[in-house]
Amino acid sequence: xxxxxxxxxxxxxxxxxxxxxxxxxxxxDIGTMYLIFALVMLFLGGASAMVLRxxxxxxxxxxxxxxxxxxxxxxxxxxxxxxxxxxxxxGMANWMIPMMIGAPDMALPRLNNLxxxxxxxxxxxxxxxxxxxxxxGTGTMVNxxxxxxxxxxxxxxxxxxxxxxxxxxxxISSILAAINIVTTIVNMRAPGMTxxxxxxxxxxxxxxxxxxxxxxxxxxxxxxxxxxxxxxGTSFFDAAGGGDPVLFQHLFWFFGHPEVYVLLLPSIxxxxxxxxxxxxxxxxxxxxxxxxxxxxxxxxxVVWAHHQYTVGMxxxxxxxxxxxxxxxxxxxxxxxxxxxxxxxRGAMTFETPMLFGIAIILMFSFAGVTGVMLAVVPADLQYHxxxxxxxxxxxxxxPGSVFGLYAAVFYWLPKWTGNMYNETQGKIFFWWxxxxxxxxxxxxxxxxxxxxxxxxxxxSPQFADFNYLSSVGGMLFGxxxxxxxxxxxxxxxxxxxxxxNPWEGSQIGTTGLEWTLPSPPPFHSFNTPPAIK
Amino acid sequence: MMNENIxxxxxxxxxxxxxxxxxxxxxxxxxxxxxxxxYTGLVVPK
Numbered sequence: 263x264x265x266x267x268x269x270x271x272x273x274x275x276x277x278x279x280x281x282x283x284x285x286x287x288x289x290x291d292i293g294t295m296y297l298i299f300a301l302v303m304l305f306l307g308g309a310s311a312m313v314l315r316x317x318x319x320x321x322x323x324x325x326x327x328x329x330x331x332x333x334x335x336x337x338x339x340x341x342x343x344x345x346x347x348x349x350x351x352x353g354m355a356n357w358m359i360p361m362m363i364g365a366p367d368m369a370l371p372r373l374n375n376l377x378x379x380x381x382x383x384x385x386x387x388x389x390x391x392x393x394x395x396x397x398x399g400t401g402t403m404v405n406x407x408x409x410x411x412x413x414x415x416x417x418x419x420x421x422x423x424x425x426x427x428x429x430x431x432x433x434i435s436s437i438l439a440a441i442n443i444v445t446t447i448v449n450m451r452a453p454g455m456t457x458x459x460x461x462x463x464x465x466x467x468x469x470x471x472x473x474x475x476x477x478x479x480x481x482x483x484x485x486x487x488x489x490x491x492x493x494x495g496t497s498f499f500d501a502a503g504g505g506d507p508v509l510f511q512h513l514f515w516f517f518g519h520p521e522v523y524v525l526l527l528p529s530i531x532x533x534x535x536x537x538x539x540x541x542x543x544x545x546x547x548x549x550x551x552x553x554x555x556x557x558x559x560x561x562x563x564v565v566w567a568h569h570q571y572t573v574g575m576x577x578x579x580x581x582x583x584x585x586x587x588x589x590x591x592x593x594x595x596x597x598x599x600x601x602x603x604x605x606x607r608g609a610m611t612f613e614t615p616m617l618f619g620i621a622i623i624l625m626f627s628f629a630g631v632t633g634v635m636l637a638v639v640p641a642d643l644q645y646h647x648x649x650x651x652x653x654x655x656x657x658x659x660x661p662g663s664v665f666g667l668y669a670a671v672f673y674w675l676p677k678w679t680g681n682m683y684n685e686t687q688g689k690i691f692f693w694w695x696x697x698x699x700x701x702x703x704x705x706x707x708x709x710x711x712x713x714x715x716x717x718x719x720x721x722s723p724q725f726a727d728f729n730y731l732s733s734v735g736g737m738l739f740g741x742x743x744x745x746x747x748x749x750x751x752x753x754x755x756x757x758x759x760x761x762x763n764p765w766e767g768s769q770i771g772t773t774g775l776e777w778t779l780p781s782p783p784p785f786h787s788f789n790t791p792p793a794i795k
Numbered sequence: 796m797m798n799e800n801i802x803x804x805x806x807x808x809x810x811x812x813x814x815x816x817x818x819x820x821x822x823x824x825x826x827x828x829x830x831x832x833x834y835t836g837l838v839v840p841k
Contacts, residue, residue, distance in 0.1 A: 369812045441819045449811045475819050479826030486831065498834055513830055 276785040284379075287371035288785065289356045292378050294678075296353025299381055301747070303345030308740050310338040315702075315736035321723045331719040332405035333421075337392055339408035340425075343525065344432045345388070347659075349381060350667045351528040352439050355467045357678065359443065361776040361783060362461050364452025364792040369445040373438050380435035384428050391424035407717055409514055412499040412507045416491050423492070426485045433482040440474035443467055452775070454794030458549060461774035465552050466531025469559045473524050476563065477517040484513035508573050515566035523562040525659060527555065529666020530597060533619055535772070536669055537601045540616035541608030544771025547600045554593040554600075561590050571639050572646050580639050587637035594630055598623055613765075614688030618669035621696050622661045629657035632707070647717075650710025656703045668695070668746070675753050676760035680782040683753040691749060694742040701735030 286292055313334055317326050360367055368374045395403040401419020447468050490496040497503025499510045538545045565586040632654040636642050675683050709728035714721055763777040779787050
């Protein structure tokens, strides 16, 4: 191992200038670009969310007109899902998977470059979809929400065409990245790195990659049909021409529900590293956890229509989707129990990644409980399209996915940069985000149960108190990310030097090879296959 | 001799990568083409 590292150090030459980034085939450089892109999108998506919360600070229309509100709402979702969480996960996969499995790089490095550089193109198209409606003769703004349901999406202005092409480009990027990651995991493992020695993060990305390959093309097909309905005289989704708008809902949610697991699984993989590290115990029930992930992937593919209970499906179909959805709580619950049992009687310490890890278990469980409530058809008929749903999915996606990314950033920053972050600042960031997150979204359960509809620019005065709290929380939550940015920049620029393995528990019960490399790792790592214990 | 082995292993790895990536690409293409072709039956001019 040490010989291999010395060899890598000796040949640690790297390209310079803009060409290093434009033509990069290096997994660490491409990973860094993904992460920077995701950080920029986090602020763009966050800024749009803060405008929405400012608008909802009190009843009445304050700062944006209804069309702009709906447009910002649509873009907030698309930016956060496609621009922030997915690229951040892909960036971490790029950085860590080859180092964990002892591979010199990704299986298809040029494809990796293409996957990344499609993203800025897609982001440009997305921004164009917002601004194009300010030009005369381009029709209305995109105001459909991220679900792009027809007939509204067929009637929207030219911005919708830009958005459809955005989805196409993002889809191509995701599919290519997923093919690359799965191929890397299947073929590039160092000799001796057998399947059940893989760190949980690698497993999580194997399932995420497979999901992406199966679902993204269906969305691409759906929006292509939408494009045809808009411009080429077809009527896939037009009842007057023999089509059916509900067909689009099925195509969208066939993608949309598994997409939730695409966002969640990498963070579950991160938990599988962080909880054992800071509990100083091997992961409890590693193999069953892998099977639970497989079960989650399989079940997640076949329950999509629980998003559409209210459209009038047959009783048999509704019953099937209800039971399937409730069944999902079994593998998810077992995963969370595995993490809790890992902590049980461990020598726990509470560094920033671990604090996020514990917060994820608590708050994601809460989303699980409201998820089961929403899965039950008669209850869902009451909650549907209310703020209760908004509260549920933000509890699922922010702790379940975004906090996992934050935990991973703090866990791996020392490895990526070679510098330790400031632990006190990390903890302040943790408490600031966690408290303000709960202040933002917890009251929304009550406004939802009291009947406040979602996707609405104005509301009845009876919901004012809950919305006031949500908006104050939202501002604080948004502002906390300035501290996050400060911590990252400060750590990148300098600080206490990080050893190869800054976390004493990180090697307990795992064969991941990332900690055997120095911090930061050499530009080219594992040119000679490492030895696996 | 050593170089020949490395070249052989490199070729084998590239072939395996091509096969796995090819299978995954075929799955992805099926995903986009099935809804497009299947639902073409529903297309009626407006």
